[in-house]
Amino acid sequence: MESTVKVLIVEDEPNARTGLAELISGWGYRTETAQDGLEGWEKALQWDPAIVVTDLKMPRLDGAGLLEKLKQEGPGANVAVVLLTAMGSIRVAVEAMKLGAYDFLQKPVDATRLKTILANAARQRDTAIELEVARRRLRESGVLGSLVGSSRQMREIFALIEQIAPSNVPVLITGESGTGKELVARTLHDLSPRKPRQFVAVNCAAIPETLIESEIFGHEKGAFTGAAERRAGCFELASEGTLLLDEIAEMPAGTQAKLLRVLEERKFRRLGARTEQEVDVRVLAATNQEPSKAVAEGRLRADLFYRLNVFNIHMPPLRDHMDDLPAMAEAILAQMNQKHGRRVAGLGQTMLDRLMAHHWPGNARELRNTIERAVILCPEGSLLDARHLPPGFGAEGGPPAPGPAEGAISLQVGMTVDEAERLLILRTLEATGQNKTRAAEILGVSLKTLHNKLKLYGAAGEN
Numbered sequence: 001m002e003s004t005v006k007v008l009i010v011e012d013e014p015n016a017r018t019g020l021a022e023l024i025s026g027w028g029y030r031t032e033t034a035q036d037g038l039e040g041w042e043k044a045l046q047w048d049p050a051i052v053v054t055d056l057k058m059p060r061l062d063g064a065g066l067l068e069k070l071k072q073e074g075p076g077a078n079v080a081v082v083l084l085t086a087m088g089s090i091r092v093a094v095e096a097m098k099l100g101a102y103d104f105l106q107k108p109v110d111a112t113r114l115k116t117i118l119a120n121a122a123r124q125r126d127t128a129i130e131l132e133v134a135r136r137r138l139r140e141s142g143v144l145g146s147l148v149g150s151s152r153q154m155r156e157i158f159a160l161i162e163q164i165a166p167s168n169v170p171v172l173i174t175g176e177s178g179t180g181k182e183l184v185a186r187t188l189h190d191l192s193p194r195k196p197r198q199f200v201a202v203n204c205a206a207i208p209e210t211l212i213e214s215e216i217f218g219h220e221k222g223a224f225t226g227a228a229e230r231r232a233g234c235f236e237l238a239s240e241g242t243l244l245l246d247e248i249a250e251m252p253a254g255t256q257a258k259l260l261r262v263l264e265e266r267k268f269r270r271l272g273a274r275t276e277q278e279v280d281v282r283v284l285a286a287t288n289q290e291p292s293k294a295v296a297e298g299r300l301r302a303d304l305f306y307r308l309n310v311f312n313i314h315m316p317p318l319r320d321h322m323d324d325l326p327a328m329a330e331a332i333l334a335q336m337n338q339k340h341g342r343r344v345a346g347l348g349q350t351m352l353d354r355l356m357a358h359h360w361p362g363n364a365r366e367l368r369n370t371i372e373r374a375v376i377l378c379p380e381g382s383l384l385d386a387r388h389l390p391p392g393f394g395a396e397g398g399p400p401a402p403g404p405a406e407g408a409i410s411l412q413v414g415m416t417v418d419e420a421e422r423l424l425i426l427r428t429l430e431a432t433g434q435n436k437t438r439a440a441e442i443l444g445v446s447l448k449t450l451h452n453k454l455k456l457y458g459a460a461g462e463n
Contacts, residue, residue, distance in 0.1 A: 005122045006047060009033045010040035010054035010066060011084070020053065020109070027115055037061025041069050044079070051102075051121050053082045053114075064099070071100045080121035084109060123193045124166075145187030147180065148331045149324035153316045157184070164311050165191035170263065172248075172308045173286040175315030177441045178365030181286040182244065184313055189242040194282060197241030202234050205247035205448035213255050214271055216245075217262075223272025235268050238281045248285040248308070249294040250448050253301065260304045283308070288446075318360040318367065325355060325367070332368050333384070336375040344375050348383035354393065362441055422457055425450070 007029045011017035014035075021031045032047055034040035038061040040054060052070065056063040067081045080102035097104065102124075103117050144158045164171060165188045173181040182201060189199040207215050214223070218233030234243055245251070251259070262268045263283060267276040285308045287294065294300035318325065329347055337344055347355075351374070360366055374388035425443065432438040440450045 004030070005051065006030045006032070006049040007051045007053060007118065008040060008044055008047065008049035010035075010037060010052060010058070010063070012036050012055060012058045016055075023111060023114075024053070024118065027118070029118065037063060037066035040066050044070060049079060051080045051082065051118060053084065053118075056083050056085045056104075064095075067099060067101055080124065082114075082117055082121065120193075123196070145190050146183045147187055148328045149321060150327065151321040151324050153321045154324055157313060157315070160311070160313060161187055161191065164188070166193065168282050169310045170282070170308045171284050171311045171313060172291065172305075173284065173313045173315065174291060175288065176317050176363055177288045178363035179315035179317060180364045181288075181315055182246065184315060185242070185244040185284045185286065188284060189282075192242070192282070194241050198238050199242045199244070200234050200238040201244040201246060203246045203447075205250035205446045209252050212252060213258065216255065217258070217268050218270040220270050220272035223270070227272070230270075233268075233270065235262065235279050235281055240280050242282045242284060245283065245285045247287055247446060247448070248304075249287045249289045249291070249300045250446055253298075256301045256304050260301065260307060263304075263307050318363045322356060326352060328364065328367060329355060329371060332371045333375065336372050339372075340375060342375055342378075343380050344378045345381055345383050348385040350386040351384045351388070354386050354389060358393070362438070421453075425453055426457070 007024050009017060009020045009024065009031060011020060011033070012035055017033050017035065021033050025031045029051075032043055032049070034043050036058045037054070040052065041061065043049075044052060052066070054063040054066055061069075063081075063083050067083070070079055070081060081100070083101050083104040085104055085106055102121050105114060105117070144161060147154070147158070147161075149155075149158075161184065171185075171188060173184050175181055185201065186199055189195060202215060204212065214227075214231065214233065216234050218231050218236055219227050221227060221230050245259075258268075262279065266280070267278050269276045287300075289299075291300060291305055291309065295302050295305050326347070329352070333344060333347065336342065355367070355370075362369070370390065370393070371384070373390060374384045377388045378384050425439070428439045428442055429436070432442070436450055436454075437447055440447045443450065445453075
């Protein structure tokens with residue numbers, strides 16, 4: 001099937017021009033030719049190519065002049081210009097790169113290299129167009145990918161995402177549990193040239209310490225007891241795509257050291273393997289902890305923190321940008337209608353008033369869960385209202401404080417701190433219906449820490 005990507009070939013030597021057109025057409029691109037820069041300029045205006053492959057030295061208007069006109073006066077900044085240079089023109093080509101050329105090739109042209117350049121340029125063009133569509137959608141409705149919001153905080157986050165998404169730099173995403181850190185990571189992936197490849201997310205806090213290296217780097221058959229076959233790790237699964245390391249501060253120190261080496265050398269080794277392999281992955285990291293505190297306490301290596309924190313995106317808690325809640329709730333409602341095959345008409349005023357009065361300790365995740373439950377309970381075609389909220393959902397800043405008979409714990413004089421902690425954890429689990437993720441959020445600890453505590457308490461804590 002013929003590609004829709006248009007490539008304009010500008011070359012003053014007839015045989016070279018014809019040969020390039022046949023070669024590039026054979027790869028599935030639509031091609032047009034011009035014999036010098038001036039004709040190339042005129043055809044670019046008429047034909048609107050995605051890519052222009054042009055010789056550098058030509059009569060009337062040379063390749064550098066054509067590049068300048070295309071960037072300043074032409075179809076738009078999204079056109080990728082590839083320069084073909086003679087051996088003695090490399091310096092000129094490098095200067096042209098500074099003016100906006102996408103890449104350059106020496107003559108005679110290496111066909112394999114040209115094919116790779118064209119494929120990358122076409123992919124970048126698609127990304128640029130998608131980013132412009134996302135910007136237009138953001139201007140019209142305050143939506144960027146799966147993120148929603150028009151508040152000052154969210155607009156600043158959207159602007160930073162737009163700026164850094166097309167690059168390959170690491171990003172550290174911070175914020176409380178449930179604020180949407182993974183949504184940020186997915187949006188960075190979706191607005192990057194890596195979108196056609198895999199987005200892989202791994203929660204470092206949810207993997208036992210003995211298995212985390214195998215999960216991330218993979219292992220060979222027989223690398224350890226139970227390794228019955230070779231297994232690819234997250235770096236291999238995310239090849240040419242994006243890898244999110246969630247709860248990075250919970251990663252064991254030894255694994256952090258190996259991760260740092262992969263980031264610096266772009267090579268890794270499966271457990272039990274004798275050789276290393278190169279990797280092309282954009283690494284994003286997230287944590288619900290204060291990174292500087294985690295570094296000071298020795299839970300996060302300082303060198304790894306600095307390597308990951310090229311850019312930092314901090315997601316604010318929902319209570320700090322409540323103006324965004326109505327739009328977020330409507331977007332979640334539409335998603336839940338589609339997910340569950342429902343036709344809930346919208347949010348009623350009583351529902352919205354109760355949502356706006358809540359403190360949202362669980363942030364956007366809690367909002368999502370609340371609306372999903374309400375959508376399932378709401379009759380078809382009706383509006384969501386306060387009747388569809390969970391029992392005990394508070395109208396004044398959160399659920400009502402429990403009285404002595406509900407949710408209270410009794411601490412006796414002489415009770416040890418460990419005993420008090422155990423009682424608090426087990427009672428919190430009871431209150432959340434044994435939902436360990438929610439209990440960890442309420443207690444202000446990581447899920448991994450909660451699991452470790454429960455192991456200490458034995459079967460009573462696990463059941």
